[in-house]
Amino acid sequence: MHRRALGFVLAPVGGRSLRSGVVHPSHHLTRATCCSEIGRRRCRRMRTPRPTDRTRCRPLRMAASDPTASSAAGTPEPTAKAVAQRTVLALAVACWYAANIAFNIVNKMLMKFFPLFITITAVQMLSGAAISLFLWTTRLHRFQRATAADLRKIYPLALAHLFGNLFTNYSLRQMAVSFTHVVKASEPFFSVVLAKMFLPGAAFTWPIYASLVPIVVGVVMASITEVSFNWPGFLTAVASNVSFQSRNVLSKKFMKGVSFDDVNLFGWISCLAAATAAPLALLCDGARYAAVWGAAAAGGGAARLLLMLFSCGVLHYLYNQFSYIVLQRVSPVSHSIGNTVKRVAVIASSVLFFRNPVSSQNMVGTAVALAGVAVYSRVKSQRGGNSNAPSKG
Structure with missing residues (x-):
C-alpha cells in the first residue's frame, strides 16, 4: 500500500511506473534519491522563518537610518558637472568685479x-x-x-x-x-x-x-x-x-x-x-x-x-x-x-x-x-x- 501511494508521486522511470508492481533495482536508487530530496526541501521550509511584521519593516528602518539611501531617495547631491559650473560662475563674477574696479x-x-x-x-x-x-x-x-x-x-x-x-x-x-x-x-x-x-x-x-x-x-x-x-x-x-x-x-x-x-x-x-x-x-x-x-x-x-x-x-x-x-x-x-x-x-x-x-x-x-x-x-x-x-x- 505504501509502495502504491509513492508510485503516484514519482515520475515514470524507464518507461514503467511503480503502479505496475514491478520495481527494478535502479528504481530503488531513484526512490531513495527522491525521498531524500523531498526531505531536504521539507527541512528547509521548517528552518526558514516566516516574515513577520517586524522583519518586513526592517529593510525600511535600515533605509531610513542609512544616509546613502536617504540621499538617494531624496534630493540628489550635486554632480561634478554642477559643481564645476558653479565654480566657473563664481570665478567669472569675481573677475568681473576686479576688472571693473x-x-x-x-x-x-x-x-x-x-x-x-x-x-x-x-x-x-x-x-x-x-x-x-x-x-x-x-x-x-x-x-x-x-x-x-x-x-x-x-x-x-x-x-x-x-x-x-x-x-x-x-x-x-x-x-x-x-x-x-x-x-x-x-x-x-x-x-x-x-x-x-x-x-x-x-x-x-x-x-x-x-x-x-x-x-x-x-x-x-x-x-x-x-x-x-x-x-x-x-x-x-x-x-x-x-x-x-x-x-x-x-x-x-x-x-x-x-x-x-x-x-x-x-x-x-x-x-x-x-x-x-x-x-x-x-x-x-x-x-x-x-x-x-x-x-x-x-x-x-x-x-x-x-x-x-x-x-x-x-x-x-x-x-x-x-x-x-x-x-x-x-x-x-x-x-x-x-x-x-x-x-x-x-x-x-x-x-x-x-x-x-x-x-x-x-x-x-x-x-x-x-x-x-x-x-x-x-x-x-x-x-x-x-x-x-x-x-x-
Whole structure:
C-alpha cells in the first residue's frame, strides 16, 4: 500500500511506473534519491522563518537610518558637472568685479591728463576687437563665422555698447567715480519710465512702483551733498543706463536665437563698435591729438600715457567679457542684482583710492538707492513685474 501511494508521486522511470508492481533495482536508487530530496526541501521550509511584521519593516528602518539611501531617495547631491559650473560662475563674477574696479580707477586717472573721452572710448573698442582677433587667429578660442544676417542683428548691440561707454566716459570725466555709479544705479527707474512711455500696454505691479521710491530718494539725497555734481555728467550717466539696458536685453534675446558663444558674440560686437568709433574719434578729436600728445611728452608722461591707454583698453575688454559670461549663465534679474553689488564695490574702492569727500547724507543716500535696486530686482523676480512688457530673456 505504501509502495502504491509513492508510485503516484514519482515520475515514470524507464518507461514503467511503480503502479505496475514491478520495481527494478535502479528504481530503488531513484526512490531513495527522491525521498531524500523531498526531505531536504521539507527541512528547509521548517528552518526558514516566516516574515513577520517586524522583519518586513526592517529593510525600511535600515533605509531610513542609512544616509546613502536617504540621499538617494531624496534630493540628489550635486554632480561634478554642477559643481564645476558653479565654480566657473563664481570665478567669472569675481573677475568681473576686479576688472571693473581696476578699470574705473585707471580710466579716471587717464581722464585727468587726457580728456579726449571719444578717443579713449575708441581705444577701448579697438582693444576689444584686437584681443578677439588674437584669440581667433591663434586658435585659443574657436572662431564662429558671422553671416551678413548675423551682423545686421549684432550691429544694434554694438551701437548700444558704443554709446553706453561714450556716455559713461563723459560722465566719469565730469564727476567723481563714486557719484557716477550712484546715478547709474538708478537704471531700474528709467527702465520702467521708458517702458511706460514707449511700450504700448506695458503694465507693472504696485510693488515694482514702490521699490522705485527708495531709488529716487537715495539718488536725490546723494546728489544734494555731492561736491562734483553737474548736470552734463548727471544726464550722460542716465543716458548710459538706457544704452546698457537695451544692450543687455537685446544680447540676451540674440543669444537665444543663434549659436554664438559669449566670446564670439562680444568679439563681433567689439569689431563693429570699433569700426564705428575709430572714424568718429578722428572726426571729433583728430585736431587736438598733436597738442595733447605734446603736453604729455613735455611733462615726461608719454610712456605713462601709452601704458594707461593700453591698460584701460585691456581692462575694459576683460570686465565686459566677464559680464557677458555671467549674463549667459544667469537670468537678467540675477545679472542686475550682481551689477548692483558690483557698484557697491566700485563706489567703496573709488572713495578709498581717490579720497573723495563723502558726507553722511551722501552715504545714506547711496545706501538707500542701492537697497531700492536690490528690492526692485527681488520683487521683479518673484512677481514677474511687467506682465505685458517684452521678456528680458
